[in-house]
Amino acid sequence: xxxxxxxxxxxxKLQERExxxxxxxxAKLSAQLDAQQPKKTSNTLLWMAVAASFVGIFLVTTLFFNxxxxxxxxxxxxxxEVLEEDKQNQSEIASExxxxxxxxxxxxxxxxxxxxxxTEVAKVLKTEKNKAVQKFETPKEAKETLAVNEVQKQTxxxxxxxxxxxxIDSKVDxxxxxxxxxxxxxxxxxxDEIDALLAKAQRDIANNRILNANTQKVDxxxxxxxxxxxxxxxxxxxxxxxxxxxxNKIRSAVAERNN
Amino acid sequence: MRIVSLHKNYKNVxxxxxxxxxKAQQELYELFAPKMLSVCRQYIKREDIAEEVMLNGFLKVFxxxxxxxxxxxxxxxxxxxxxxxxxxxxRKDKKLFFEEEKAIEKNQDLVAYIETxxxxxxxxxxxxxxxxxxxxxFVLYAVEGYKHSEIAELLEISENTxxxxxxKARKMLQQKVNQQNKIGxxxx
Numbered sequence: 136x137x138x139x140x141x142x143x144x145x146x147x148k149l150q151e152r153e154x155x156x157x158x159x160x161x162a163k164l165s166a167q168l169d170a171q172q173p174k175k176t177s178n179t180l181l182w183m184a185v186a187a188s189f190v191g192i193f194l195v196t197t198l199f200f201n202x203x204x205x206x207x208x209x210x211x212x213x214x215x216e217v218l219e220e221d222k223q224n225q226s227e228i229a230s231e232x233x234x235x236x237x238x239x240x241x242x243x244x245x246x247x248x249x250x251x252x253x254t255e256v257a258k259v260l261k262t263e264k265n266k267a268v269q270k271f272e273t274p275k276e277a278k279e280t281l282a283v284n285e286v287q288k289q290t291x292x293x294x295x296x297x298x299x300x301x302x303i304d305s306k307v308d309x310x311x312x313x314x315x316x317x318x319x320x321x322x323x324x325x326x327d328e329i330d331a332l333l334a335k336a337q338r339d340i341a342n343n344r345i346l347n348a349n350t351q352k353v354d355x356x357x358x359x360x361x362x363x364x365x366x367x368x369x370x371x372x373x374x375x376x377x378x379x380x381x382x383n384k385i386r387s388a389v390a391e392r393n394n
Numbered sequence: 395m396r397i398v399s400l401h402k403n404y405k406n407v408x409x410x411x412x413x414x415x416x417k418a419q420q421e422l423y424e425l426f427a428p429k430m431l432s433v434c435r436q437y438i439k440r441e442d443i444a445e446e447v448m449l450n451g452f453l454k455v456f457x458x459x460x461x462x463x464x465x466x467x468x469x470x471x472x473x474x475x476x477x478x479x480x481x482x483x484x485r486k487d488k489k490l491f492f493e494e495e496k497a498i499e500k501n502q503d504l505v506a507y508i509e510t511x512x513x514x515x516x517x518x519x520x521x522x523x524x525x526x527x528x529x530x531x532f533v534l535y536a537v538e539g540y541k542h543s544e545i546a547e548l549l550e551i552s553e554n555t556x557x558x559x560x561x562k563a564r565k566m567l568q569q570k571v572n573q574q575n576k577i578g579x580x581x582x
Binding site: 141142144145146148149150151152153154155156157160161163164165167168171 | 416419420423424427428429431432435436441444445448449452453456457511512513514517518521533536537539571
């Protein structure tokens with residue numbers, strides 16, 4: 136027999152061979168595995184403890200951040216609503232303005248005539264040169280400026296004119312111009328149109344007050360102050376004051392009150 | 395037949411044994427223990443020690459089962475653990491001695507074996523009679539299919555020593571086989 140063949144025979148025979156271990160062998164191995172197990176369980180316990188602590192930390196942090204979120208939401212929500220409402224109003228107003236613009240083209244000279252003195256009035260109001268205004272303006276307009284003068288005096292007595300006030304004044308002028316425009320075009324102004332314009336202007340002012348223009352952040356104190364605005368003289372009243380002549384009833388009512 | 399059916403789905407059993415499930419471990423043990431005891435027995439003459447080595451081997455199998463990534467045969471993986479465990483045992487018992495020897499002379503061809511098909515018990519008996527060094531190299535090379543480079547690394551010897559050990563093992567084996575056959579014929 137060739138040596139290689141002989142070795143092949145040995146390989147085959149030995150590889151096929153199976154020797155049954157004693158029956159108690161498994162019990163022995165099982166006991167050895169059990170002896171190893173406590174190590175494993177202690178390890179797993181340790182890992183479980185570590186995992187549990189991680190879960191705990193996670194829960195605490197999420198709770199903490201959720202709380203913070205809720206707080207910020209409480210502050211942020213109203214402004215969001217205002218903005219959304221504002222958008223809606225803006226779109227309504229835009230559609231109205233479009234309608235007005237169509238008519239405006241026909242009466243361009245008239246509207247231009249009105250706008251120029253009004254913007255001049257606004258400038259004059261800001262610089263508080265009331266006497267100069269009285270010189271070149273019509274008696275009607277003079278009355279308006281007188282009414283505004285009182286408002287101006289009240290505010291200047293309290294404090295220096297702030298940016299907020301300037302913004303409000305510019306809004307007042309805007310609304311007045313818009314109302315007069317509509318009045319000239321249609322010969323009559325519906326309460327709805329005025330309400331829409333006033334609402335828009337009020338929201339603009341509220342936004343300007345609450346949102347800091349530079350940082351775009353909500354000013355908490357401004358928000359609180361906003362709640363108290365009802366205690367002050369309302370924006371609406373001031374607009375009616377300025378409008379004066381345009382609304383006979385309102386003017387007389389305001390004039391009576393002012394006097 | 396039972397073994398065949400078990401072979402088909404022992405991947406699942408391995409997966410469960412990996413999780414430390416004792417029943418799955420027992421299944422694997424029962425499936426492979428007889429073969430692995432045979433492997434250990436090739437190197438270790440005393441059956442009780444061979445069994446001890448096999449159990450230690452299984453302990454390592456279950457401890458390091460997570461490192462088995464289902465690449466290559468699972469039996470081959472266990473077998474290697476058993477071989478390593480057997481060699482460790484021989485080392486522990488200080489049975490492994492290898493003399494650094496010169497390269498084998500090419501003229502020293504092996505004489506043909508007397509025509510005979512030995513039974514496995516007879517083969518084991520002959521192998522048992524070899525010195526542990528010769529036996530280990532021979533079994534690793536001829537039965538397990540290790541290369542000389544692998545044997546050298548495993549036994550921490552030179553490749554040349556592995557080759558001379560094999561040559562000497564073969565020569566001795568030949569003599570023993572032929573001697574046994576003569577005795578066998580004589581008794582007939």
